[in-house]
Amino acid sequence: MKKTLIIILFLSGLNSGCKGDFLSLTPATSLSSATFFVSENDFKQAVNAAYVPLRTIYNDRNWLLNEMHSDNTYYARNILFGATEQQEDIADFAVPTANGVTSNTHVLNEYRQDYQIIARTNQILALIDDVDFDAASKANLKGQAQFLRAFAYFDLVKLFGKAPLHLEPVIDRQGAALPLAEAPELYTQIISDATAAIANLPLKSKQEAGRVTSGSARTLLADVYLTQKKWAEAETLLQAIVSSGEYTLMPTYEQAFSDTDANKNNKESVFEVQYLQGSAGLNGTFMYNFLPRPIAPDELLPITGTSNPQPLTGEGNNIPTPDIIAAYEDGDTRKDASIGYVTLGGSLRDNKVYPYIKKYAKKHSLHNNTGSNWPVYRYAEVILMLAEAQAEQGKTADAANNLNIVRTRAGLGATTASSQDALRTAIYNERRVELAFENKRWPDLVRTGRALDVITAYGNRIKSKPLDYYYPSGAVARSNAFSNISLLYGLPADESALSPYF
């Protein structure tokens, strides 16, 4: 009897460890890859998170690389403040670049944020077809991921001309870095993703506000085609957007831009980066980044509506240049809607009046915390893109008609341009003022082949008249200013150190 008992005890010990899952312990307080990507809701969350890097890109970097890196805006030099060379190098076309790489931190961060989007969308697209759920929902989610991946690669190819092409989730150390893909290969992928996204995504009226739509995807693809000078393909897509009836221009230019809470994703909006005011870290601060400094509390209050006991120190960025101010035609209502002026008591300049970007400066309640969205694509741009595609194909009448739609809203008369050349110039200038401070200027200069001439002349103006470009008296442009006017940025040095391919 006793012996039997002992044997039973002994054998029960044997059994206790033989269950197969004894060694499979997954983290209980956070989800892991072992338990995620199994349901519709999981993919929804993954798609939501794939949008997130756009908040950083548009709040912190994109305007530096595409707007202040042009003749539209400059920095307002504050000689009392240092450690500003990273931004100044970009505005001064003096980004130090050797062997095709640069140590500029803003270049690095934009690059890394783009790849955050790519890694997240790759994860979704690699796994979503293996999970069975509602087909319409799945197509919508896939479409959003495809749009975002195309969008990120489009940003990369415009900035760098070449980039590693990741289309599958990285699963090991060896796969972390891939060879550089040249622009044609990248464009093939972008077009493929954007085309798929158009098919998968619903119309704006059928989509949750703020998410990308088939209209967003068509605009993106048309943008790509314009860059590639595929005018006819672009026109077809843009016409489809117009005839969809999903979009109209807002009555006034001012109304096209979202408030901190209201007027978001309005009828003119094709795609906006979404921010939310509050303490959850979903807010933007970009309008504060665009203020000249040092700015005292009482100087700030009329602009933001917020009070802060401390002045904002540092050096102001993205300050409208005399060039952009001069680019508005007389009577253009967009000028006052876009640019305001502030007098800084603490400025070391004789003239203490500075322009600032007004179109985003909507009043709000929390200091340095706004919910204003960033306009990535507006219907006004769709119409201007259509005009450009038509003009390039010699459809000058159609092009002028479309151009005039935008001009009319701005309180301007019909264009006087009629020849293809004149129309082209008119459309370029219209884009400059209509889309001012929307990070379109530098890519426009590059894709239309005007960048070198325009920037060289602009640089000469700054160097000869620094006072006009917000330098305090006695200060001059840095010795390296406008020493590196090139169409592409160097790839980031920190990434180069980790990649065997560049």
Place this chain on the structure above:
Amino acid sequence: MKQNFTSFLGKMRDAIFAFVLVLYSSSFAFSQVQGTVTDQSGEILAGVSVSVKGTNKGTLTDMNGTYKIDASNNSILVFSFVGYASLEKTVTGNQTLNVSLEVDEKFLSEVVVVGYGSQLKKEITGAVQTVDYKDLKDLPVSQIGQKLQGQLAGVQINQTTGKPGQGMNIRIRGQLSVSAGSDPLYVIDGFPITGNIGSINPDEIEDISILKDAASTSLYGSRAANGVVLITTKKGKGGTHISFNTFAGIQQVPVKGRIEMMDAVEFAQFKNEYYTDAGQPVPIEFQNPKQYEGKNNDWYDALLRTAPLQSYNLTLTNNGEKSRTSVVAGVFNQEGVVINNAYQRYSLRINSEFDISSKVKVGFNLAPQYVYDNTPRTDGDRGTGILFNALHTWPVMPIYDSNGDLTLFNKFPGSTGNIFAYANWVRAADQLVNETKNTNLLTNAYLAYQPIKGLTLKSTFNVEMLGSKFLFFNPSTATSAINTPIPTTAVSIRESIDRLSWLNENLATYAKTINDHSFEILAGFTNQKFTQESTRIQADTYSDDRISAVQGAININRGGTNNGVEEWSLTSLLSRLTYNYKGKYLFTAAVRRDGSSRFGSDNRWGTFPSVSAGWVISDEGFMANYSKISFAKLRTSYGVIGNNNIGNYTSYALINNTVNGVFGSTVAPGAIVSSLANSNLGWETTKQFDIGLDLGLYNDRIQFVYDYYNKHTTNLLYSVQVAQEAGFSNFNDNIGQINFWGHEFSLNTKNLTKALRWNTNFNISFNRNKVIALAEGIDRVYGTFHITQVGQPFGQFYGHIAQGVYLNKADLDSSPQVPGRSVVGSIKLTDQNGDGIITNGGNFDDRVIMGNPFPKFTFGITNSFNYKNFDLNIVGYSSIGHSLLVRHLYSTANLDGVFNLVKEVQYRFRSEANPGKGFYGTTVGGGNVTGIERDWMNSRFVADASFFTIKNITLGYTINKKNKIFNSARIYTSIQQALQFTKYWGGPNPETSAQSNGQGDGGNLSPGVDLSNYPVPRTYTLGINLNF
């Protein structure tokens, strides 16, 4: 033929003699002999076998150690007892014969606890060291780590902080890792514990074995690479025996060795000179430094006190006919030498074993324990560590106001500014709550069954439980950051932890001897699972400092509030074959297979084999000519072992589900894969070779053990940076390789054995390591002030080599400079790359390896003396050739004069005519100049920290006279941390290392940083052992 015949006659003679003797003894009345048997220290020994030599007559001593036996005059009594040397005494007609048995320290008979069993020391083929725990029983310390200091070859034990119950850094054979843990595995009565070894009551321990090489540790498989410490607790033996041990004492921090800071006058004088040298007007407060005479406050000293400690232990052992029990109940109460610091332990252990039948035994061990600790955040970097903060607080600042109350906040009066304002550290120490209450339970239950002779089946079930409650409360009046006025925001953190670890082991052992061949086969399988749940709540902004409860807080800090669950499981198969031929040729092979939840799903099982062999040379016939050599054994081993301290979920890709999107005004929950999975992630592998020699000379009066080891640790866990185009920044992988090697010697000698007995135990160890490889494309990893570089030892101090200061313009002009910063009188660094300028970091870095935190060698020496009833024991421990980084100088020698300064700064460079000692540079020029020597790590911060410390001196007196109250008693007095010989100038503790307390400095890659931790006090105690 003739010879044979003679031999035959001899045998006949013996036989006849024996026969006659037996006849004689059975037919005549014999006198009865009686007496008591004790051990050397006077403790009663029950169960000792007493026999009359040459007869079959024998008896055992009873519970009081007494025996009675019939024996005639001139017959010989033989006393024998396990673990003690047999003793023969001739009956001389005396009716009473009391004897004292000596512990047998010979190689031949000592039994040593090894992994999953025990072995005759003679037959061990691995590198196993035991500690003579009896000699250490009176050290007045709270932790066994402190007791083991200086006792073990190849084991470096440093007391990195004087905090009671904490800070013992134990490294076996120099083992370390980039990111995995390096603590040895602690096994108590066969159960690998997960809790803190420092809280075990040292009085519960009977025996400790340290397993060092792969052969002795490989049965612990993936947890063995850091070495294994086997602890056996007291078992019932030798009748019923009660003893009571107590000691009480006081602790003090010696003044010698403290960091010498400026007093009030000296600091005012410094400030006076600071402004004078800069050509600035001297602020009124410093125009007359003498005015501060008598206004000096030593903030550091004000935090210290003379503190008592007490220990009480009651031990009861019982060896019944069919059961054995031991009970140890202990109370330990230590007040810290820093105010408001207290440590208490209440512990109980009951070990029982019952014989159900001659073949079946069951046993239960139960050890509950409660430990209370409150330490008012004494250690840590500037701003956190109160001792460090107090050290550099300006001495004029008042501790008490005119009413005798503690001041609230100390700001230098007047307009000078530029002296940082601080909280009152005495108030902070007094008011801070930083307490941990741990309730532990350690249990074992086992069933052993011997179905046939030689075969034992044993099944054990072990459970370890911990309930831990932590509370940190910083009332608004206690402490805050530099320059932040008090009252500040009150903060509380409370954390509760529930832990359960269980282990089931099932072992079969079969031992058999056939002629000269002895085998033992062990086979078993085990399952262990660990689960820990924790809840942490952080709250701040209290309405009233008297209530620390969460409901008193206005704000719950969400970032600091969370739940945690940590789990791991381990399934193992193990086997060992031990074989010897005539006890002379020894061979052991062992293997363990571990499956662990920590390893990646494609790499779940690891196999850890070892082989070892030994040759007892002294048993060979040819050794008969070398009579002085009583024992000699050559042994060698090789094996593969692992380190699984890689984190519980490191192999998984984790999802971060707080990356939320926004659409319109709606927050949309978002989730990302935040880390890369590695399904191949596994243990760190160590391949270890060992060769050793055990030698006994002069009948084992001299015992010598030597070991050489060489081990390669590969597959180091490392978080490799990857190109972020992957969407991730790091990948956890097993890469890299470190080589360790070393020599260990221990020598035990019985110098005198007569009335004065003098034994010496000496050991010395040389441990070395070298990094062989890191990740592909990576040849160095930086710690905070350290570099770990391929081809060099691990974790070396890294910085500039200082050459004094630029003495004059000519010196400055002709020397490499820091462009735009170097001036006459500023620190002169070495231009290592010869580019003419001094650069810190980047491509033109002039930094080099400037010191080694690892010692050239460590040694321990213990001398014990016995004379009549007196005993004296002296333990010394030394580490030679290691350096420390005197990190606190970045504040305590900050030449901008914002804090109080070390006295040496008085001898800084002031002018060409008054260049000082060339150590500290000029104060003129502000941070642009002084920042070089303060912020750029340089060789002036590196100090030789070699030391020899008399860890303990104990003097005892034994009263062997039995009386109504006790059978025997011993009183003793002891000094712990008695004397320290060192040239180390950076602080009171040359054993310190900030990182091993988990404070600050980059973990494993950054050892040997002195942040002025809790000093180790000197302790004076008086104790008594009573045996009833």
